[in-house]
Amino acid sequence: MPLPSTGAPAAPLAPRPHIDKDTGTSKQAAPGRQEPAIVSLTAARPAARRALTLVGAPTDVGAGSRGASMGPEALRVAGLDLALQALGYDVEDAGNLSGPANPGLPAEHGYRHLTEVVAWNVAVHDAIHAELERGRLPILLGGDHCLGVGSISAVARHCRRVGRPLRVLWLDAHADFNTQALTPSGNLHGMPVACLCGHGPEPLTSLAGHTPALQPDWVRQIGIRSVDEGEKRLIAAAGIEIHDMRAIDEIGMRAVMEEALAGLAPDTHLHVSFDVDFLDPEIAPAVATSIPGGPTYREAQLCMEMIADTGCLGSLDIVELNPALDIRNKTAMLATELVQSLFGKSTLIRRPPRRNS
Numbered sequence: 001m002p003l004p005s006t007g008a009p010a011a012p013l014a015p016r017p018h019i020d021k022d023t024g025t026s027k028q029a030a031p032g033r034q035e036p037a038i039v040s041l042t043a044a045r046p047a048a049r050r051a052l053t054l055v056g057a058p059t060d061v062g063a064g065s066r067g068a069s070m071g072p073e074a075l076r077v078a079g080l081d082l083a084l085q086a087l088g089y090d091v092e093d094a095g096n097l098s099g100p101a102n103p104g105l106p107a108e109h110g111y112r113h114l115t116e117v118v119a120w121n122v123a124v125h126d127a128i129h130a131e132l133e134r135g136r137l138p139i140l141l142g143g144d145h146c147l148g149v150g151s152i153s154a155v156a157r158h159c160r161r162v163g164r165p166l167r168v169l170w171l172d173a174h175a176d177f178n179t180q181a182l183t184p185s186g187n188l189h190g191m192p193v194a195c196l197c198g199h200g201p202e203p204l205t206s207l208a209g210h211t212p213a214l215q216p217d218w219v220r221q222i223g224i225r226s227v228d229e230g231e232k233r234l235i236a237a238a239g240i241e242i243h244d245m246r247a248i249d250e251i252g253m254r255a256v257m258e259e260a261l262a263g264l265a266p267d268t269h270l271h272v273s274f275d276v277d278f279l280d281p282e283i284a285p286a287v288a289t290s291i292p293g294g295p296t297y298r299e300a301q302l303c304m305e306m307i308a309d310t311g312c313l314g315s316l317d318i319v320e321l322n323p324a325l326d327i328r329n330k331t332a333m334l335a336t337e338l339v340q341s342l343f344g345k346s347t348l349i350r351r352p353p354r355r356n357s
Ligand SMILES: [Mn+2]
Pocket: 145, 172, 173, 174, 176, 189, 275, 320
């Protein structure tokens, strides 16, 4: 349980060192000894603070409707940087990437705006990869979900180089596993998981020089509740592990997350791709592709907290936030609150203790 006022760094790159409370020095755990899951920041020196970088990608070229391009600024207005700083992190805002405007054209050969989507993803790939190589944890502020191709290709490339296993948690209402032949719309924000697994246009499937960027068994999808007919067959054939809303209804978020996080190695790099439409639209209206029946506030908090508890978080996308559809920026503020939990803040400590515990 984290300490109330200080929060805790959530995601060390290496197995978590033990911080000596008196000297402030760290040492590796003795063999066979279980280290505490959370180390108090009061015991950690400033130099030990985990470094995070916000990278904005203000585009909606992969989406069916306009507005996700305003997502990065809405998250900044909601105070995402300050919220993470308050937890003790060293937060740098790298500003926004630039790329082509949204031309608003119909699909060609099954894809809308492929040229523009590739240009944005190249920019995202390069920026995210550079932050990882600097030893900083990148947080991509989208932008629509087509950007997951660039972001996760970069993460996979980095993990290959350093020899770390990768797991991708895809929090979304949709499976995003469409292809040129299956897509009803041609919108590339419905295709990033397929592209990452090698099904898609070559400039996207080979973005980081290794095709496929991901093995399907590295991916866990959570919160899924809208999958197109052809997409269902393809995703079953690919063997992606999906924890849909029915699973959350039947066994609960806790058991779902235990399954999704099972088998992590201590050095696994965990990438979270957080599509804001994962959340129930009642609490998160600012998405263009909202589907009723998503995780509640508490379920979403638990999901984030259980990811934080692993200590494996290595990179994050926050995508599909469409401020044009929001109510007084409440979805951006909710996303900020959830991201705080993802980085080690527990909501439970702000509430009165439970009676029977
Ligand atoms: Mn998505």
